[in-house]
Amino acid sequence: MRLVVIGGVAAGLSAAARARRIDKSLDITVLEKGDWISWAACGLPYYIGGQTKSLDDLVRYTPEQFARERNITVRTRAEAAVIAHSRREVVLNGGEKIHYDRLVIATGARPALGGIEGIEQKHIFTLNTLSDARRLREFICARRPRTAAVIGGGYVGLEAVEALRANGLKVTLISKDSRILGRGDATLTNAVTAQLERFGVEFRTGTIVRKIDSIPHDLVVLATGFKPNIEIAADGGIEIGRTGAIRVTERMETNLSGVFAAGDCAEATHLVTGRAAYIPLGTTANKMGRVAGACAAGARESFPGVVGTLIVRVCGLGVGMTGLAPGQAKSEGFDVVSTVIEAPVRPGYYTEYHGSQKTQIELVADRKTGRLLGGTVIGDEGVAGRVNVIATALHARIKVDEFAQFDFAYAPPFAPVWDPLLIAAQQLEKLL
């Protein structure tokens, strides 16, 4: 029995490794169109920013390791061109046919660059692959650019801004939306805008760039979002969901029996709305990949979905979010109540640490059911932890009045007696 996996990064390799753990006898082949496998796309901005010294550090495994340690064949420069499911064959670009019994599609995503003219120029970059990052870093070192524009107010754009500022460039962030991170959230946008201003970053919102030449900067990074690589899947008869990504069951199976999809090419259920969403992220890709691999190897596992958790550092400021922003919740038909609080992260009498001693928290709930729908956490400390607490509450469908009583850790070096999460929940309770 042969499992073929298309894609040798997060989801694909998670699937292959997990399938091997479940079935020692499976014949497993991974097809990767690029030169490298198992590299950390999320690390690219930090290679530009200098926190990661070498691109090699971003590559975790080699094909040789997969062969030796897991008995998995990994082929690089092997681009799948056709999925012929009736014959259970993947046809490579060069014409070679590879038989499969089970197939995992983990073709990932590519930058969505639609409609911008002039992007083929030498000073234009995306930040999607190791080659992209190498080219950008070399350009910065060789050309010493002084100004940069980043197009796109998503997390990649914000990470690129921080990385370019760390290189001493004067940076302009250009976003087509008036609000950032695709959440339409005013609180979030205001906090990030203030932080960008503090770091001398010009932020132009509501600006659609049609021609690169209209932006007179020494360097431009395009961070205009992702497009799932679904073409060979769609051509092979695999169903695409409303989001434009591959539709999968909880077992990560597509409409074709024995064909699974995982990672940035696939949809996931948003557990707050109950509907399919396209939120391509490394964590989700790994989780989906594990389940796809397990199920492809015959196990019964499932991936219920995501709650939309995201964290990004903006010029040193931690910005995390999960679930729905107030506007998103409203569009989903909820009767939205929300609150924003700012509260200290330690008791006032505890003076050991410097930096902002406050964190800002936005909580969103449904008035009808009292259920928590989402939250945003902004601050210098404890952002990931507090976002993860809210994410856990969303997974568990917790109500605000329950949340307001939760038994959180307290000691002066770590938190105030009323954790900011509890203060936010109490505040929100009053509005329900």
Place this chain on the structure above:
Amino acid sequence: MRLVVIGGVAAGLSAAARARRIDKSLDITVLEKGDWISWAACGLPYYIGGQTKSLDDLVRYTPEQFARERNITVRTRAEAAVIAHSRREVVLNGGEKIHYDRLVIATGARPALGGIEGIEQKHIFTLNTLSDARRLREFICARRPRTAAVIGGGYVGLEAVEALRANGLKVTLISKDSRILGRGDATLTNAVTAQLERFGVEFRTGTIVRKIDSIPHDLVVLATGFKPNIEIAADGGIEIGRTGAIRVTERMETNLSGVFAAGDCAEATHLVTGRAAYIPLGTTANKMGRVAGACAAGARESFPGVVGTLIVRVCGLGVGMTGLAPGQAKSEGFDVVSTVIEAPVRPGYYTEYHGSQKTQIELVADRKTGRLLGGTVIGDEGVAGRVNVIATALHARIKVDEFAQFDFAYAPPFAPVWDPLLIAAQQLEKLL
């Protein structure tokens, strides 16, 4: 209608303030036996350690503020001696009688010192009140002691050790149990023991101190636990629970109608075991106080209980726990499965921060139901956040296989792609 509150610290003042918010016309009197109100007991070790400069910083409100801002009468040096419920009277030590319609008992706790001889000496201290802390600090400054012993391996003992080390003393920690923090947890004990060794603290376990003179140290801190102040309640006909603290309903009401209890003198339901527990902590006291005050003022609120969350810093190391340790869970009749993992708190390629890049996590579950029962988190970073995530999962009665799929925040400056919590949960899943 008059509400009388016995006790002017965390629970008592929370109750009074909350009652006022609910009923503007209530006549509210708080009776505090000591000189100060509204002081942060949890801050005392940090005054000794130097992170809090002045004892005044630990006092949040004065009686005058309560009178002016909330129209609440706060009487200090007013010690309640008798509760005469048939006459709805509190009798003060001096004989004065104070009528109540509703009563909140928030008498707190005192150090449990049972059976140690010689504790009246000048070099012996507890760390329970502002006066205790002042006397200890003055002793350290005036006498320049070189060695100290701390008796008690609970969180107060561990905080006292850190504070005394910060003053340059050679410290010995003496615990009657072989394991610390009253959880019988080997993982926790080993990690804390290693940290104490690193800081040159001698740790003597399984040692019961009967005579102070058997300990040849310049200074001794007694941190042998707390005893709830329940005597006047018990004498007044109020029921005491199996734990030795005052038994209350979810509304914080005692067996006497209209008489509430809250804080360190009262029990709370442990939501993992479903049984009453005595875990006196500032956070819980505040939450109980709020609910007691609300209900005393006629509102319908409830405090469901705690999950046993605790965090303590041990010579710089963060040590957090929630729910049940493996041995505790076993005693409660669960079919216990547990695992301990150590995992990095950021991707290996992200090199910006120093310090230990790892955290240790223990998760405990019930084999029969798959339900998470508890967890311990130890490390330099992110301890409170991860403990709070586990606490949230305990409140929500989450199963390990659900937890292992949760959508936690990921970006290289904040966390690795598989958060240590997910790694621990996956590991535990394999054992179920």
